[in-house]
Amino acid sequence: MRKVIAILLLFIIGYYSLDVLLKIPFGESAGGVGKHYLESTIKETGAVNSVTAIVVSYRGFDTLGEVTVLFLAATGLGAILYDKKAKKRALQNASVIVKTSSKIIYPLIALLGAYVFVHGHLTPGGGFQGGAIIATGVLLMFISYRSFETNHKALSIIESLAGMTFVTIGFAGLIYGTSFLQNILPFGIPGELFSAGIIPLIYIAVGFKVGAELTALLDNLLKTIK
Amino acid sequence: MSPVHFIAIPLFAAFLIPLAGKVSKELVKIIPGLVLLYLSFVSVTLFPIGTHHPVVEIIAGFKPPFGITLYYGAIAAFLTTLITLIGFVIWLYSYKFIIREPIEKYYMLFMMLITGSTGIVLTGDIFNLFVFFEITSIAAYSLTAFLRDRDGAEAAFKYLLIGSFASTFFLLAIAIIYANVHTLNLADIAVKIQDVPVTTRLFVLILFLIGLGIESEMFPLNGWAPDAYSQAPSPVGAVFGGIVVKAAVYSLMRIIFLMFNSHDVLHFLLVMGIITMLIAEMSAMKQQQIKRMLAFSSIGQMGLVIIAFGIGTEPSVRAAMFQMFNHALIKSLLFFSAGYLVFHSGSKKISALDGLGHDKPITSFFFAFGALAIIGLPPFSGFWSKLYILLSIADAGLMVPVVLILISSIIEAVYYLRVVSRLYFYKEEATDVRRTPVSGLIAMGILTVVILLVGFYPNLILNWMTPAAADLLNKASYIKFGLF
Numbered sequence: 001m002r003k004v005i006a007i008l009l010l011f012i013i014g015y016y017s018l019d020v021l022l023k024i025p026f027g028e029s030a031g032g033v034g035k036h037y038l039e040s041t042i043k044e045t046g047a048v049n050s051v052t053a054i055v056v057s058y059r060g061f062d063t064l065g066e067v068t069v070l071f072l073a074a075t076g077l078g079a080i081l082y083d084k085k086a087k088k089r090a091l092q093n094a095s096v097i098v099k100t101s102s103k104i105i106y107p108l109i110a111l112l113g114a115y116v117f118v119h120g121h122l123t124p125g126g127g128f129q130g131g132a133i134i135a136t137g138v139l140l141m142f143i144s145y146r147s148f149e150t151n152h153k154a155l156s157i158i159e160s161l162a163g164m165t166f167v168t169i170g171f172a173g174l175i176y177g178t179s180f181l182q183n184i185l186p187f188g189i190p191g192e193l194f195s196a197g198i199i200p201l202i203y204i205a206v207g208f209k210v211g212a213e214l215t216a217l218l219d220n221l222l223k224t225i226k
Numbered sequence: 227m228s229p230v231h232f233i234a235i236p237l238f239a240a241f242l243i244p245l246a247g248k249v250s251k252e253l254v255k256i257i258p259g260l261v262l263l264y265l266s267f268v269s270v271t272l273f274p275i276g277t278h279h280p281v282v283e284i285i286a287g288f289k290p291p292f293g294i295t296l297y298y299g300a301i302a303a304f305l306t307t308l309i310t311l312i313g314f315v316i317w318l319y320s321y322k323f324i325i326r327e328p329i330e331k332y333y334m335l336f337m338m339l340i341t342g343s344t345g346i347v348l349t350g351d352i353f354n355l356f357v358f359f360e361i362t363s364i365a366a367y368s369l370t371a372f373l374r375d376r377d378g379a380e381a382a383f384k385y386l387l388i389g390s391f392a393s394t395f396f397l398l399a400i401a402i403i404y405a406n407v408h409t410l411n412l413a414d415i416a417v418k419i420q421d422v423p424v425t426t427r428l429f430v431l432i433l434f435l436i437g438l439g440i441e442s443e444m445f446p447l448n449g450w451a452p453d454a455y456s457q458a459p460s461p462v463g464a465v466f467g468g469i470v471v472k473a474a475v476y477s478l479m480r481i482i483f484l485m486f487n488s489h490d491v492l493h494f495l496l497v498m499g500i501i502t503m504l505i506a507e508m509s510a511m512k513q514q515q516i517k518r519m520l521a522f523s524s525i526g527q528m529g530l531v532i533i534a535f536g537i538g539t540e541p542s543v544r545a546a547m548f549q550m551f552n553h554a555l556i557k558s559l560l561f562f563s564a565g566y567l568v569f570h571s572g573s574k575k576i577s578a579l580d581g582l583g584h585d586k587p588i589t590s591f592f593f594a595f596g597a598l599a600i601i602g603l604p605p606f607s608g609f610w611s612k613l614y615i616l617l618s619i620a621d622a623g624l625m626v627p628v629v630l631i632l633i634s635s636i637i638e639a640v641y642y643l644r645v646v647s648r649l650y651f652y653k654e655e656a657t658d659v660r661r662t663p664v665s666g667l668i669a670m671g672i673l674t675v676v677i678l679l680v681g682f683y684p685n686l687i688l689n690w691m692t693p694a695a696a697d698l699l700n701k702a703s704y705i706k707f708g709l710f
Contacts, residue, residue, distance in 0.1 A: 033292055
């Protein structure tokens with residue numbers, strides 16, 4: 001009987017959710033703020049990638065928040081898994097083929113990651129994606145070499161400095177401009193590497209931060225044996 | 227000086243703390259205190275401006291609705307000041323209470339929690355609200371499990387699951403709103419949501435009620451609260467009761483008054499508030515552990531606040547804000563003193579507290595003081611807010627809630643006085659040579675003085691509540707200032 005009631009309730013909820021969701025027009029051109037963003041990205045931010053312009057410029061404050069969320073997750077994990085004794089990874093050494101090839105691929109992956117976050121205002125991708133790519137490179141090394149170690153002190157310093165850079169850029173906007181996170185640098189020529197004002201600076205900081213954070217996080221999670 | 231300092235400075239400090247930790251361990255503990263002192267300075271400077279005329283701060287130089295704005299009106303001024311004050315007291319208390327490593331991470335999480343909750347209070351953008359909600363709740367999950375014991379992990383995991391559920395609902399609501407009105411600015415949404423079909427609005431309202439109701443500890447969504455409050459370190463219990471819940475209730479009320487301001491919704495809130503209050507108070511009665519009892523009492527008090535908001539008149543909203551203020555102070559005091567009572571007795575159980583009033587007179591005094599204040603006895607501040615809530619409900623012509631609130635007050639008195647009587651009228655068993663640290667006593671002392679001061683001069687706070695209530699109720703002025 002309870003199951004029947006539960007299923008009935010689910011149907012009612014499902015029906016109303018569907019009703020609401022079907023009323024949203026699909027595939028039509030965006031109105032409101034979305035339209036404004038599409039039309040005036042280059043004029044207002046100097047970035048040719050309008051997704052980046054929205055993420056870092058129009059809604060840069062949210063991105064600062066998202067960076068904080070990731071930092072928070074890493075900090076929280078560090079607090080919960082905290083242990084004074086040094087731990088080791090349980091992984092075995094991989095075969096020679098994997099070891100040799102990952103040694104070759106690792107710098108290339110890091111380079112790709114750096115490319116993605118430096119070109120965030122021009123091509124798809126950005127700080128978060130670039131940082132994640134770098135961390136996958138480190139993960140590959142973790143899997144291949146049991147003895148591969150990262151410098152935790154350096155990682156935490158990078159994390160802190162990158163985060164502080166983001167907030168400092170924000171305050172620079174407040175001091176030299178009129179509002180927090182406001183662009184205070186020239187836009188340059190749209191489409192060039194040195195363009196779009198503070199967007200590349202923020203994305204480089206985010207890239208470093210996310211890369212360092214995810215690396216430290218992976219290291220924390222993989223080390224299970226005392 | 228601008229309101230963005232409330233968000234950016236603690237965040238900067240959170241990033242700075244790991245670097246400071248490389249220099250000196252003591253610096254890690256001092257930085258949060260300095261930050262909170264600075265924030266209280268900002269508060270004092272901005273408070274008169276914000277209550278007089280809302281300050282709308284643009285972020286990143288884009289005018290609303292294209293960019294994000296911060297809305298520093300009377301209510302935000304009041305709540306940021308409250309968060310700063312409670313945060314400062316919690317820092318003082320934590321100074322000697324948190325002695326387990328990793329201390330550095332504790333203060334980082336604490337600073338980010340302050341960032342998140344001031345952000346919730348200040349933001350004028352609904353997606354930004356979601357981001358700050360995430361910051362606050364993730365910091366809260368981690369702090370719950372900070373002691374790294376079995377119970378703490380269980381409580382934190384429970385909280386994490388329910389909290390993620392809440393975020394999903396919240397995000398879905400935002401997505402549906404955006405799809406219908408193509409804007410994220412709260413003031414802009416308040417204008418445009420009137421054209422949205424009723425079924426959609428109802429659906430969004432339900433999503434908001436579930437998403438924000440979980441953090442607001444509304445029945446039946448508050449299952450996480452007793453565990454999280456009681457398993458987290460005691461100062462974190464005060465963080466939940468004094469900061470997180472207040473920010474959550476504020477955002478729920480802001481959204482309801484801006485977007486769904488109708489009598490039916492308010493009546494629904496009223497009924498939910500009553501159920502929350504009654505069930506929580508009755509559950510508190512049954513508890514064997516002191517911190518679980520405080521947790522249920524906290525839920526009950528939030529029920530009372532929701533009732534007062536549900537009445538929806540100017541005096542009742544004013545009284546609700548006043549009650550939020552009092553509850554933040556008194557519940558922090560109770561958690562602080564209970565933390566050391568548990569520490570000295572070596573057990574979380576109420577029955578282990580026998581005779582501690584003779585052994586640890588000062589800490590016990592603070593607990594008894596807090597207990598009497600929260601029941602609502604004169605001359606403590608809790609008396610006035612409860613009185614004003616009752617008067618405002620009676621003015622609205624509803625007698626049933628008045629009776630129920632009085633009944634729940636009696637239940638409250640029974641279970642609080644039961645603990646107090648154990649402290650003073652039972653035989654002393656063993657003496658604990660450890661002392662309550664001075665920083666903890668100062669923290670409790672500050673709260674006691676404020677509670678007593680407000681108890682004697684309630685107008686000190688009530689005068690500020692009038693513009694705050696107007697700020698929440700007057701949708702037209704929010705839209706006018708929020709969109710320029």
